[in-house]
Structure formats: C-alpha cells, structure tokens
Amino acid sequence: MEDPMYSLQDVIRCDLCETPVPPKHCDICHIHLCEACAGKHLSDESKDHYIVPFKLRGITPKCTKHSTKVCTQLCKKCNIPVCPLCVAASEHKQHTKNDILKLFAKKRELIQTDLQDLEKSIYPKYREAATNIPVQRADVNKRSQKLTTALDKQGEALHTEIDTIIQGMKSEIDYMDAQHIAALDHQEDAINHTIPKIKQIILDLKKLQDTSDVCLVSKYTSRTEEFRSLPSQFQVTLPTFTPQEINREQIHQQIGSWSKPAITLLLDEPRILTDIQTEYKNLCSVSCLSDSELWTCALNGNILRLYNLQGELLRSVQTKSGNWLVTDIAVTRSGDLVYPDYLDRSINLVSGTQIQTLITLQGWKPRSLCSTSSGDLLVIMTSDDGKQTKVLRYSGSTEKQSIQWDDQGKPLYTSGYIKYLSENRNLDICVADNGARAVVVVSAAGKLRFRYTGLFSTIQGLFHPCGITTDSQGNILTSDRYNHRIHIIDQDGRFLRYIHNCGLQDPWSLYVDSRDNLFVAEWDTGEVKKLQYCKHPLCTYHM
Numbered sequence: 001m002e003d004p005m006y007s008l009q010d011v012i013r014c015d016l017c018e019t020p021v022p023p024k025h026c027d028i029c030h031i032h033l034c035e036a037c038a039g040k041h042l043s044d045e046s047k048d049h050y051i052v053p054f055k056l057r058g059i060t061p062k063c064t065k066h067s068t069k070v071c072t073q074l075c076k077k078c079n080i081p082v083c084p085l086c087v088a089a090s091e092h093k094q095h096t097k098n099d100i101l102k103l104f105a106k107k108r109e110l111i112q113t114d115l116q117d118l119e120k121s122i123y124p125k126y127r128e129a130a131t132n133i134p135v136q137r138a139d140v141n142k143r144s145q146k147l148t149t150a151l152d153k154q155g156e157a158l159h160t161e162i163d164t165i166i167q168g169m170k171s172e173i174d175y176m177d178a179q180h181i182a183a184l185d186h187q188e189d190a191i192n193h194t195i196p197k198i199k200q201i202i203l204d205l206k207k208l209q210d211t212s213d214v215c216l217v218s219k220y221t222s223r224t225e226e227f228r229s230l231p232s233q234f235q236v237t238l239p240t241f242t243p244q245e246i247n248r249e250q251i252h253q254q255i256g257s258w259s260k261p262a263i264t265l266l267l268d269e270p271r272i273l274t275d276i277q278t279e280y281k282n283l284c285s286v287s288c289l290s291d292s293e294l295w296t297c298a299l300n301g302n303i304l305r306l307y308n309l310q311g312e313l314l315r316s317v318q319t320k321s322g323n324w325l326v327t328d329i330a331v332t333r334s335g336d337l338v339y340p341d342y343l344d345r346s347i348n349l350v351s352g353t354q355i356q357t358l359i360t361l362q363g364w365k366p367r368s369l370c371s372t373s374s375g376d377l378l379v380i381m382t383s384d385d386g387k388q389t390k391v392l393r394y395s396g397s398t399e400k401q402s403i404q405w406d407d408q409g410k411p412l413y414t415s416g417y418i419k420y421l422s423e424n425r426n427l428d429i430c431v432a433d434n435g436a437r438a439v440v441v442v443s444a445a446g447k448l449r450f451r452y453t454g455l456f457s458t459i460q461g462l463f464h465p466c467g468i469t470t471d472s473q474g475n476i477l478t479s480d481r482y483n484h485r486i487h488i489i490d491q492d493g494r495f496l497r498y499i500h501n502c503g504l505q506d507p508w509s510l511y512v513d514s515r516d517n518l519f520v521a522e523w524d525t526g527e528v529k530k531l532q533y534c535k536h537p538l539c540t541y542h543m
Contacts, residue, residue: 012054016041025057026050027070056101058212073097074218081214100214107217108209114224115205122227123198126191129230133188140180144173147241154243176239183232183263190231198227229497235264235473235490264473264516266488266534270499273517274530276311284418285328285368285467285509286521286528287337294511294519294528295337297329304329304339304350309530320348320355327418328368328509333375340366340379347379347394358397364390372423376400380419380431389413391421391429403429403446412440412448420509424470424491432465432478439465439478441493450493454480463487467510467521471534477518479507486510486520488533499533 012032014022019034026033026041027050033041038051050060050070063069063083071081076096087097148170155166201223208220280298288294289306293314297304302324306315319326323343330338337350338358347359347366359366364381367389372378377394389411390404406412413419414435421431427444439452454463465487467479474491477499485500486507499518509521518531 023054024051025054027052027057027060052101056104059104059214060100061214071214072100074100074103074214079215079218098218104214104217107220110222111205111208111217111220114222115202115209117224118198118202118205118227122224123195123202126195126198126227126230130188130191130195133184133191137181137184140177140184143238144177147173147239150241150243179263183265187230187232194227194231229268231268233266233497235266235475235496237263237473264534264536266497267532270502270518270531270533272502272529273532274309276307276309276528276530278305278307278311278526278528279313280305280526281524283508283521283523283526283528286511286519287329287331288511288513288519289331289335289337291513291515291517295329295331296521296528297326297339298526299327300324302326304337307528317350317355320344320357321346328420330369330371330377332371332377333373338369338371338377340369342366347377359394367418368420370422373425373427378421378423378429380413380421382416387415389415389419391431401446403442406448412442418466420466420468422468422470422476424476425472425474426491428491430468430470430476432468434465437463437465439468439476439489439493441476452476452478452487452489452493452495454487455495467508469510469512469518471512471516471518473516473534477510477512479510479520481506481508481523486518499531502529502531504529 011020012022013020014034014037015031016037017034019037022032022034022037024033024035024038025031028048029041031041032054033051042049042051048069050072052060060070060072061081063071063081063086066083066085069083069085071083071086073082073087074080074097075082076098078095081100082097151166151169155163208217211217276294278296280296280301282299283296284299285297286294292309293306295304295306302319302322304317304319304326305313308314317337319339319341321341321344323341325342326339327342328340332338332349338347339350340347342365345361345365346357347369349356349358361381363384365384367380367382369377369379375395379392379394381390381392382388388404390402390413392399392403393401404412413431413433417433417435419431419433421429424430424441428449429442429444429446431440433440436451437453441449441452443449462482464480464482465478466481469477471477475496476489476491478487480487483500484504484507485498486504487498488496490496504520504522505525506523507520508523511519513519516534516536518533520529520531522529
C-alpha cells in the first residue's frame with residue numbers, strides 16, 4: 001500500500017512551515033514536523049511533546065491513567081504500555097521496561113523475516129514434500145514390480161524346486177512394501193497436519209504486519225524453528241536382488257540374496273537415555289569401549305578415564321609423558337585405547353596396563369585421530385609452525401596415505417584450530433574444521449567430495465563444527481558448539497535435521513555406538529549424555 005506521505009495527489013507537509021515530506025511527528029500534538037521545526041516545537045515548554053519518526057506515528061497510545069501523557073515504554077512483566085509517570089510509580093518501578101518504538105520496530109522486523117522465511121522457504125518445502133509423497137508411493141510399486149519380475153525370471157529357470165522359496169521372497173517384498181507405505185503414510189499425515197498450522201501462522205503474521213496494536217505485536221513469539229525440519233523424517237535403504245547361476249546342490253544359495261533393507265526414522269524429539277557426570281572440566285573427547293563403557297579425556301588434564309553408564313569410574317590411566325594437552329582418544333577394533341600427545345609429538349596405545357608409543361613425529365604435532373573399519377589409524381596433524389594441516393593414515397606405525405591438498409593444489413583444511421575426524425561407512429574421511437566453519441569430506445582416495453557449511457547460518461549465527469561421528473546409515477553428525485545443537489547430514493552432505501531440543505550445553509565430542517545411540521560430551525559441564533535420535537522400525541532380512 002502506498003504511503004500517503006508520498007502520494008502525488010496529496011503530499012504531506014510540515015504543519016508549521018509547509019516543508020514537504022516531513023520526517024517527524026509529535027504524537028501528543030498530532031502534527032507533522034520537519035527537522036528544523038521539530039526543535040522549535042520541543043522548545044514550547046507549555047505542554048508535553050513526544051517526537052517520533054513519521055512512519056511510527058500513532059504507535060504510542062495515550063495513557064489510561066494519565067490523560068495528558070503518552071506511553072513511551074512497555075512494561076515487560078505486565079505487557080502494558082506505560083507513560084513516564086507510570087514508570088516512576090511503585091507498581092512498575094521494579095519491572096523491566098522496553099522502549100515502545102524500538103520494540104515495535106524490532107518485532108516488525110522479526111515478523112517480516114519470519115513471514116519471508118515461511119513463505120519462501122519453509123512452506124514451499126512442506127508443499128513439495130506433500131506433493132512428492134504420492135510419487136514415492138507409486139515408486140514403491142514400480143520398484144517392487146521390478147524385483148518381482150527378476151524373481152519370476154529366476155524362478156522359471158529353477159522350475160518347481162524353488163517355487164516355495166520364490167513365494168516366500170515375494171511375501172517379504174509385500175512386508176517391506178507395507179512397512180515403507182506405513183512410514184510414508186505416517187509422514188504424510190504429519191505433514192498434512194502441519195501445513196494448515198503454517199498457513200494459519202502466515203495469515204496471522206500478515207495481520208500482525210499491518211496492526212498498530214503494541215500489545216499484540218509485543219506478544220508475538222517466533223515459531224519458525226518449530227517447523228524448520230520436516231516431521232517424521234526417515235531414510236530408506238532400498239533392497240536389491242542379485243541373481244546367481246543355478247547350482248542344484250546349493251539351490252537356496254543360488255536363488256539370490258537381498259541387500260539389507262532398512263528404514264531409519266529420525267526422531268522429531270530425541271531423548272536423553274543416560275546422563276553421566278565425569279570428573280572433568282573442558283571435556284573434549286568420548287569413545288565407547290562397548291555399548292556400556294566409555295573412555296573420556298579432557299583438554300586440561302593428563303588422566304584418561306573409563307566410565308560405565310551408571311557414571312561409575314572403572315579405570316584411570318595417566319599419559320605416558322605426563323603431558324596435559326591430550327585432545328582426543330579412540331578405541332581400536334581390538335579394544336585398545338589410542339591417544340595423541342601433542343606436546344610429545346607422539347601417538348600412544350594403551351593395552352592392559354601397558355602404554356606403548358606407536359609413532360613419534362618430526363616437524364608435525366598430532367591433534368586428533370580415529371580408528372577405521374580396516375584397523376588403520378587416521379590422524380590430523382599440524383605443522384610445528386602452525387601453518388599446515390593434513391590427515392595421515394597409518395597401518396600400525398607405517399604411514400600409508402597423506403591427505404592435504406585438493407585438485408587445484410589448495411589446502412583442504414585450515415591451519416591451526418582443533419579439528420576432529422571420523423570415517424564413514426562408505427570409507428569417506430569426514431573432518432570437522434572449525435577454522436573453515438565447515439565439515440570437509442573426502443573419499444578414501446583423498447579426493448574432495450563436498451563441504452558442508454551449515455544451514456540457515458545467517459539466521460541462527462555462525463556454524464561452529466567441533467566433534468564429528470557417523471552412524472550405521474552413513475549419516476554424518478557434527479556438534480555445533482556455540483549454537484548448542486548437533487547437525488545431521490547424509491553421506492552426500494544433504495541436511496536432514498538438528499538435534500537441539502534436549503538441553504544440550506556446549507556439545508563437543510560425539511560418538512555413535514553399535515546401536516546408533518549418540519554419546520555427546522559437553523565441554524563446560526563435563527557431562528556425557530547418551531541420546532536416542534533414531535529408530536529402525538524394519539528388521540534386516542537374510543536369505
């Protein structure tokens with residue numbers, strides 16, 4: 001709507017000197033003022049004045065208790081406009097007050113931001129997801145038909161000997177379809193239930209955008225984050241069929257085999273299963289010895305501690321050198337503990353009661369490490385001058401691989417800063433690089449695959465990746481320390497959702513156990529929280 005102040009038919013002028021387009025307005029005298037006349041108007045001390053920007057005229061209401069005064073502030077506790085006399089009164093004296101004009105402008109800005117976010121980002125995402133559900137449902141039938149055709153072809157070759165086995169596998173297809181359709185129906189219901197809420201919020205925000213009611217605007221609280229992630233998200237690992245050459249002596253093995261089908265449902269509300277209080281401050285690393293025992297270490301200590309899920313200390317180990325700067329730990333496939341000694345330039349292995357130095361470095365200092373599925377060690381190194389960073393792969397004490405540069409000869413990782421890394425199930429190497437504000441993922445060969453730099457960072461603040469881990473589905477989880485949340489992305493760098501509504505404080509190190517439970521080490525509190533963030537409603541099939 002065109003502002004009447006700028007209308008060609010009726011130009012608003014200063015009520016004192018006729019200057020066009022006056023920038024000020026007196027909300028008590030109800031006159032428009034240019035800059036020069038505003039000062040003259042204020043000099044008239046025979047009555048009160050309250051000069052406001054022209055666009056905010058009429059925002060300040062008359063005081064209901066003092067008829068000659070306007071309300072320039074809003075009592076935060078009572079949520080009512082108050083004039084200067086009310087502010088001084090005992091009723092509101094101890095209450096927090098906000099400047100009405102600043103509050104109104106700030107809330108208007110938030111409303112505009114939320115409206116744009118909902119209209120341009122969130123609502124289209126929900127609408128697209130709702131549209132895609134029928135397509136996905138149709139794809140389920142198409143995919144099943146392909147599997148059935150392949151099975152029929154193999155069944156014709158094997159004749160009557162395998163009819164019962166083929167029928168059994170078809171039944172499994174039906175079962176998988178039913179589970180997948182059920183999951184899709186669940187997501188569709190959740191999305192269709194949420195869409196009207198978003199539409200209603202959009203309508204409400206449009207009304208708020210045009211209102212001058214201070215009380216109504218001040219009550220507004222943003223709900224945008226509530227709808228940021230789609231509800232009931234799940235991942236589907238699709239089955240494939242691999243036919244084999246017929247061998248009558250091993251008929252069951254020759255029919256073929258399913259890949260491992262799975263639907264992983266990311267929970268809308270992750271829940272804390274266990275809260276373990278350690279003896280540390282500056283807790284910087286956690287690694288599970290088993291699903292019920294976990295090693296921990298702190299940045300400002302030289303003691304490594306093993307706890308059970310009840311928080312009982314089972315074992316303490318002092319570093320071999322006695323140095324205090326140990327930034328990371330990892331449990332190997334054989335159950336031993338390894339840790340880097342930054343000051344000693346060494347990598348050490350704790351086995352039983354013995355500590356063995358595996359690797360001693362020259363010109364480089366180890367920062368963090370992880371144990372791979374093959375039994376290798378991946379270690380992040382920083383040069384002595386602090387200007388270079390690289391990832392080295394070791395088999396025992398033998399260096400097998402160095403990862404430092406991309407295809408253009410540029411550094412993959414920033415210099416300095418503490419970094420953590422993890423190997424994905426597809427053997428990618430994932431590094432949380434806080435200096436780059438990114439998760440840097442390279443292939444097993446060291447080729448850059450992608451960089452993930454956070455989502456909605458301009459709204460929520462800078463992305464601060466710290467700890468990193470991966471789960472059984474290949475998802476990458478990284479802690480966003482200063483925003484007190486964890487990002488979940490898939491193995492190709494696509495954002496899935498946040499874990500941010502379960503009271504996390506300064507989440508630092510992460511570890512996912514064999515059951516996809518997430519252990520979160522909090523830097524300041526020294527607590528390790530065990531979280532359930534997903535569930536697997538489908539069983540795994542073997543033939």
